[in-house]
Amino acid sequence: MKSVTFRIWRGDVTGGKLVDYTTEFSEGMVVLDIVHKIQATQANDLACRWNCKAGKCGSCSAEINGVPRLMCMTRLDMIPVEKPVTIEPMRAFPSIRDLVTDVSWNFLVKKKIKKFKPRAPDAADGTWRMQQEDIDRVQEFRKCIECFLCQDVCHVLRDHRKHDEFIGPRFLVYTAALEMHPLDTEDRIEELKQAHGIGYCNITKCCTKVCPENITITDNAIIPLKERVVDEFYDPLGWLWKIIRPKG
Amino acid sequence: MATPYETFEYDVLVIGAGGAGLRAAIEASAAGVKVGLVCKSLLGKAHTVMAEGGMAAAMGNVDDRDNWKVHFADTMRGGQYVNNWRMAELHAKEAPARVYELEAWGAVFDRTKDGKILQRNFGGHKYPRLAHVGDRTGLEMIRTLQDHGIHQGITVHMEWTIVTLLKDGERVVGAFGYDRERGRFKILKAKAVVIASGGLGRAYKITSNSWEGTGDGHSLAYHAGAELLDMEFIQFHPTGMIWPPSVQGLLVTESVRGEGGVLRNKDGHRFMFDDIPDNYKSQTSTDPEEGWRYTQNDKNARRPPELLTRDHVARCINREVKAGRGSPHGGVFLDISWIKEKIPNAAEHIKRKLPSMYHQFMQLANLDITKEPMEVGPTTHYAMGGVRVNGDTQMSSVPGLFAAGECAAGLHGANRLGGNSLSDLLVFGKRAGEFAAKYAKENSAGQISDAQIEEAARQAIEPFEYGAKAGGSAEGPYQVQHDLQNMMQELVGIVRREDEMSRALDGLDKLWDRARKTAVYGNREYNPGWHTALDLKHLLTISEAIARSALDRKESRGGHFREDFPNKDAESGKMNIVIVKGADGSMQLRHEPIPAMPDELKQVIEEMK
Numbered sequence A: 001m002k003s004v005t006f007r008i009w010r011g012d013v014t015g016g017k018l019v020d021y022t023t024e025f026s027e028g029m030v031v032l033d034i035v036h037k038i039q040a041t042q043a044n045d046l047a048c049r050w051n052c053k054a055g056k057c058g059s060c061s062a063e064i065n066g067v068p069r070l071m072c073m074t075r076l077d078m079i080p081v082e083k084p085v086t087i088e089p090m091r092a093f094p095s096i097r098d099l100v101t102d103v104s105w106n107f108l109v110k111k112k113i114k115k116f117k118p119r120a121p122d123a124a125d126g127t128w129r130m131q132q133e134d135i136d137r138v139q140e141f142r143k144c145i146e147c148f149l150c151q152d153v154c155h156v157l158r159d160h161r162k163h164d165e166f167i168g169p170r171f172l173v174y175t176a177a178l179e180m181h182p183l184d185t186e187d188r189i190e191e192l193k194q195a196h197g198i199g200y201c202n203i204t205k206c207c208t209k210v211c212p213e214n215i216t217i218t219d220n221a222i223i224p225l226k227e228r229v230v231d232e233f234y235d236p237l238g239w240l241w242k243i244i245r246p247k248g
Numbered sequence B: 001m002a003t004p005y006e007t008f009e010y011d012v013l014v015i016g017a018g019g020a021g022l023r024a025a026i027e028a029s030a031a032g033v034k035v036g037l038v039c040k041s042l043l044g045k046a047h048t049v050m051a052e053g054g055m056a057a058a059m060g061n062v063d064d065r066d067n068w069k070v071h072f073a074d075t076m077r078g079g080q081y082v083n084n085w086r087m088a089e090l091h092a093k094e095a096p097a098r099v100y101e102l103e104a105w106g107a108v109f110d111r112t113k114d115g116k117i118l119q120r121n122f123g124g125h126k127y128p129r130l131a132h133v134g135d136r137t138g139l140e141m142i143r144t145l146q147d148h149g150i151h152q153g154i155t156v157h158m159e160w161t162i163v164t165l166l167k168d169g170e171r172v173v174g175a176f177g178y179d180r181e182r183g184r185f186k187i188l189k190a191k192a193v194v195i196a197s198g199g200l201g202r203a204y205k206i207t208s209n210s211w212e213g214t215g216d217g218h219s220l221a222y223h224a225g226a227e228l229l230d231m232e233f234i235q236f237h238p239t240g241m242i243w244p245p246s247v248q249g250l251l252v253t254e255s256v257r258g259e260g261g262v263l264r265n266k267d268g269h270r271f272m273f274d275d276i277p278d279n280y281k282s283q284t285s286t287d288p289e290e291g292w293r294y295t296q297n298d299k300n301a302r303r304p305p306e307l308l309t310r311d312h313v314a315r316c317i318n319r320e321v322k323a324g325r326g327s328p329h330g331g332v333f334l335d336i337s338w339i340k341e342k343i344p345n346a347a348e349h350i351k352r353k354l355p356s357m358y359h360q361f362m363q364l365a366n367l368d369i370t371k372e373p374m375e376v377g378p379t380t381h382y383a384m385g386g387v388r389v390n391g392d393t394q395m396s397s398v399p400g401l402f403a404a405g406e407c408a409a410g411l412h413g414a415n416r417l418g419g420n421s422l423s424d425l426l427v428f429g430k431r432a433g434e435f436a437a438k439y440a441k442e443n444s445a446g447q448i449s450d451a452q453i454e455e456a457a458r459q460a461i462e463p464f465e466y467g468a469k470a471g472g473s474a475e476g477p478y479q480v481q482h483d484l485q486n487m488m489q490e491l492v493g494i495v496r497r498e499d500e501m502s503r504a505l506d507g508l509d510k511l512w513d514r515a516r517k518t519a520v521y522g523n524r525e526y527n528p529g530w531h532t533a534l535d536l537k538h539l540l541t542i543s544e545a546i547a548r549s550a551l552d553r554k555e556s557r558g559g560h561f562r563e564d565f566p567n568k569d570a571e572s573g574k575m576n577i578v579i580v581k582g583a584d585g586s587m588q589l590r591h592e593p594i595p596a597m598p599d600e601l602k603q604v605i606e607e608m609k
Helices: A031-041 A104-112 A132-141 A149-153 A168-179 A189-193 A206-210 A217-233 A236-244 B019-030 B068-078 B085-104 B137-149 B216-223 B278-283 B288-295 B310-322 B337-341 B346-353 B355-365 B420-442 B450-470 B477-491 B498-516 B528-552 B599-607
Strands: A002-012 A015-025 A061-064 A067-070 A085-088 A095-097 B005-015 B035-039 B155-158 B160-168 B171-179 B185-195 B234-241 B262-264 B332-335 B374-383 B401-403 B575-581 B587-593
Touching (some): A067 A206, B019 B185, B019 B420, B068 B085, B085 B137, B160 B185, B160 B216, B160 B450, B337 B346, B346 B355, B401 B420, B477 B528
Parallel strands (some): B005 B035, B005 B185, B035 B155
Antiparallel strands (some): A002 A095, B332 B374
């Protein structure tokens, strides 16, 4: 067996430090396996979140050698192990303890977005009809596992701390899934521009790069939403049409 | 000194926020009562999120011969007739409405050509019946419930753990727990409590379950005086990953076989054709070509033997491996890549139908499932047994205590059909929420004695006291958990024998002694060592219940296979095994005759034979 040193951030909201742990590893192991091994044998109180260990729940987000990733989907053969591997919590959120951060802000943001409002059912039995090609895009967005890595890497949140004015890529994707849902009748364009701060995104695509579900966040979700905002608020012809169009 | 704690008051308290818990909370809230929802993880991370294949509901969108009667008969046949027939009936009748309801709340299922919800084939289901979204149906379901639920006025306490239920006389009137973040104690008073805590797979070494599956709900209910039913019936899912070792147990969805995947041994032989049980012979194809046509929705074709029930497929795999015909890492081969012989663009087709599986194998095993076969073997997946409930109301034998989802027993009998779990969560989650709200309206809040709270707090703190006394030399919780998992895997696993299970019961006594003295260090803030120490009590309780029930059922049926009693026994098929905590605190076991089925249901089963 080969050995590896993990340099893990230990601490809480008042501060902390990187602590080295050296352990052995075998073929196919992922970063989360090593963290668990350290937890079981060297540091019983090492705090980390995890659930499915299969990239499906989005709980074990961390910064591995500075890159936001899921610990369960990062194999040791994907990263250099000759020198210490740094494991830090997501830095865009306040620390709770060790690798666990306070992500509650995300849950508050979601609640502010207007919920799904379907049109009346299409069939007499109360069901709807949709074609597969009309839902492919929405299904892409609904793959999101809410790991919040996109929020972590977004400079508007991470560096500029605009948590009060900008909902971040995760919730732009969420809004896009609702707006592009074939059955939805709600209008979220006004709030996107005002309260949800879509204008802050300057499409650097960092979020797309870290998405473990490979959702094309910027191109497929954010840019089309930006276009809708532009059409609604900045298109002079459209604006004129809204005034003169026949009512009813 | 009185223990400091924070108190919350609800009409209905729901413990667990997977599919069943969320659905129960939504229903109770809709009934106009005040609802609290507690979950061990963040909201939306519960084990439901891992469900892959789909939810079974006889909507008949793909094959219009399907209806509730066929679904009912399939469920009973799959469960080997020891199911709670009332639950199987309600489940089959109500599942379609629950699926449509999800669509009304924003779920986006895959579609048929005429725009309806698409349904896929699954083991033991006669017709294509599973509403699905690729192979990430659980995520779709939990996210839909979560996104709907957050607007329903439910108070959600994330990352809280319940340690014990609180009682007023015979009634459950609340729960005692702590928040994981700060480790502070919480008292949750409630007129009715719904347990929706999921499974117990973490009692075993090889499991598809996450850390949360420690049987908390089963154990909480048991210690509060509720009856547990059918605890011997554990489902070992036939296809878990086996390589690399760190992913051992991780689920490979049955949809792989539903989409045409086949099982082969090391000689390339499709061994599932070798052993087809009598009660499935008429429905199962003996011709590979016909089996393939079935997976491609040919209504006149019968299903391939790979889609027999999970208990049977798991045992066949076990047999191949033991006979030395297994794959290099001790499993068998599951191959979907072969369909390239049958359809053009097979690689794209596989990626579209099984995106998570493609992703999972690519990332974790460096294996492209569109080109190579997977190596798979059985993994502990699901507890058919659990809290004994009334089939209509989901109330347990303790007044005010309800249970729904995996932690409740009855629907699945001796073996659960794939896809019947997600529908179970919705159908009985809703019912539990509805009847818990009704109960809460009809009953006033109970009284909780200080002594109960002090005792619960004392027990919760104990591991730290051992830690302080031992000064670093005492055993931590992880080694005890590890030894328990190895022992259950070895002695009460997929193939069982009397002498091994008796050894397991002795082993459990010793593990209890060790668990009682487990030491924890550090402080109470987000301390996983402490959390693991407290979970041990649940794991040991349910392990004992499994071992005692399994020792007592002297036959083989569904998920329970006895090497020393390899056949079904007609008399044993007429009873369920009930476990209850005796007055002296010891575990008591009794046989309960299965109530006679009404004639109209008997007739349905006859018609479907």
